[in-house]
Amino acid sequence: MNRSRITFTLNELVYVLNSTADRLLRANFELTYSQFLFLVTLMSQDKPTPSYLAECLGVSRAAVSQRLSWFQERSLVKVSRVFGNEKNLSLELTRKGELLATQSADFLDKEFRILFDGGSSVDLEKLDKTLTQIKTQLIKNLESRNAA
Amino acid sequence: MNRSRITFTLNELVYVLNSTADRLLRANFELTYSQFLFLVTLMSQDKPTPSYLAECLGVSRAAVSQRLSWFQERSLVKVSRVFGNEKNLSLELTRKGELLATQSADFLDKEFRILFDGGSSVDLEKLDKTLTQIKTQLIKNLESRNAA
DNA sequence: ACTATATTGTCAAGTAGTTAACATTAGTGT
DNA sequence: ACACTAATGTTAACTACTTGACAATATAGT
Numbered sequence: 001m002n003r004s005r006i007t008f009t010l011n012e013l014v015y016v017l018n019s020t021a022d023r024l025l026r027a028n029f030e031l032t033y034s035q036f037l038f039l040v041t042l043m044s045q046d047k048p049t050p051s052y053l054a055e056c057l058g059v060s061r062a063a064v065s066q067r068l069s070w071f072q073e074r075s076l077v078k079v080s081r082v083f084g085n086e087k088n089l090s091l092e093l094t095r096k097g098e099l100l101a102t103q104s105a106d107f108l109d110k111e112f113r114i115l116f117d118g119g120s121s122v123d124l125e126k127l128d129k130t131l132t133q134i135k136t137q138l139i140k141n142l143e144s145r146n147a148a
Numbered sequence: 149m150n151r152s153r154i155t156f157t158l159n160e161l162v163y164v165l166n167s168t169a170d171r172l173l174r175a176n177f178e179l180t181y182s183q184f185l186f187l188v189t190l191m192s193q194d195k196p197t198p199s200y201l202a203e204c205l206g207v208s209r210a211a212v213s214q215r216l217s218w219f220q221e222r223s224l225v226k227v228s229r230v231f232g233n234e235k236n237l238s239l240e241l242t243r244k245g246e247l248l249a250t251q252s253a254d255f256l257d258k259e260f261r262i263l264f265d266g267g268s269s270v271d272l273e274k275l276d277k278t279l280t281q282i283k284t285q286l287i288k289n290l291e292s293r294n295a296a
Numbered sequence: 297a298c299t300a301t302a303t304t305g306t307c308a309a310g311t312a313g314t315t316a317a318c319a320t321t322a323g324t325g326t
Numbered sequence: 327a328c329a330c331t332a333a334t335g336t337t338a339a340c341t342a343c344t345t346g347a348c349a350a351t352a353t354a355g356t
Contacts, residue, residue: 004257006276007165013283014162015206017155020290034312051334058163063313065335087321087334112155115289122278128154130270135161141263142168182342199304211343213306235304235351 024111029104036108038067039076039101042093049088076100172259177252184256186215187224187249190241197236224248 022033029036041056042048054064068091071077076097080090093101116124170181177184189204190196202212216239219225224245230238241249264272 004253006272006279007162007169007260009276009279009283010158010162010165013279013286014158016283016286017158020286021155049334059312060314061335062315062337065337066312085322089335115286115293116282117289122282124154127278128157130275131154131157131161134264134270135157135164138161138164138168138263141265145263197304207342208344209305210307210345214342233352237305 020115021108021112024108025104028107029100031100031104035070036101036104038071039093039097040105042077042091043098043101048091050091051088053091071097168263169256169260172256173252176255177248179248179252183218184249184252186219187241187245188253190225190239191246191249196239198239199236201239219245 018033021036025031025033025036031039037057038053042053045052045056050064050068051061054061057064068077068079072079074096075094078092078094080092082088082090166181169184173179173181173184179187185205186201190201193200193204198212198216199209202209205212216225216227220227223242226240226242228238228240230236
């Protein structure tokens with residue numbers, strides 16, 4: 001087994017998944033996949049700041065900063081300051097934003113459940129475990145190499 | 149098992165793989181991962197045109213067109229016309245380009261073999277089959293839905 | 297032979313990210 | 327109390343893509 005094949009397969013699969021999600025979201029919620037991720041990630045956080053959100057999304061702080069106004073203009077996200085903290089912005093979904101995030105996430109789950117079905121006979125639970133294990137192993141090996 | 153978890157896991161794994169490859173290639177060959185893919189994809193093709201290369205890379209024709217000069221300036225790719233065909237450009241790796249593609253691919257394979265090892269006890273061959281099966285199933289389901 | 301159709305490569309304009317630099321603010325050590 | 331240091335959010339300049347329009351070329355139908 002050479003490395004290339006499995007990394008290519010992974011990239012291809014991820015491409016199909018993400019572009020399908022993007023198409024579904026655009027058609028039904030006028031939302032891109034990355035806008036969806038922004039909302040959903042925000043929703044899953046407790047007291048999110050732009051900086052922490054950036055980290056969770058795997059993008060730069062600058063990227064989050066630039067995108068914030070888009071969500072504010074549409075009343076999806078409320079940006080405020082907490083008294084006594086001049087350093088951090090505080091982010092939260094508006095009721096509208098929360099509704100959109102919830103509905104689109106439910107929709108996507110439902111659609112994908114249909115698409116994943118079809119007698120595929122693959123144990124997704126087990127597959128997820130395997131993938132996580134590989135990821136963890138990779139990161140561990142990378143770290144121990146960097147330490148040396 | 150909900151959809152989100154496995155798609156997130158897949159995205160995370162692909163991110164680790166691709167950014168690791170990018171780092172290794174930059175450090176050792178002054179090449180980004182996407183430049184590497186450009187060369188390797190070109191090498192694997194028989195009589196490639198920009199249009200077909202774009203399709204294989206999964207990007208637009210415009211993207212390939214814009215990047216070509218970069219590879220020409222570095223004498224990695226030769227762009228020419230075939231007599232009697234005014235429509236298509238003909239692409240081929242120079243000897244230098246071919247050498248770079250081969251060496252960097254070998255290097256990456258070697259590095260990843262080390263990183264993937266470590267008693268992970270995962271059957272990569274089988275995993276690749278499973279992932280391919282899922283991808284195929286997804287595409288099939290998408291097509292049959294679009295037809296309806 | 298000739299018109300309609302499709303494909304190719306390129307350009308312009310727009311989008312979403314990046315890094316680097318910056319002022320501002322918060323936390324730390326002494 | 328105060329100087330360092332680190333972290334935050336914003337900006338500017340850049341990169342790599344996108345879509346849509348375009349002229350040029352090839353192909354097909356009649």
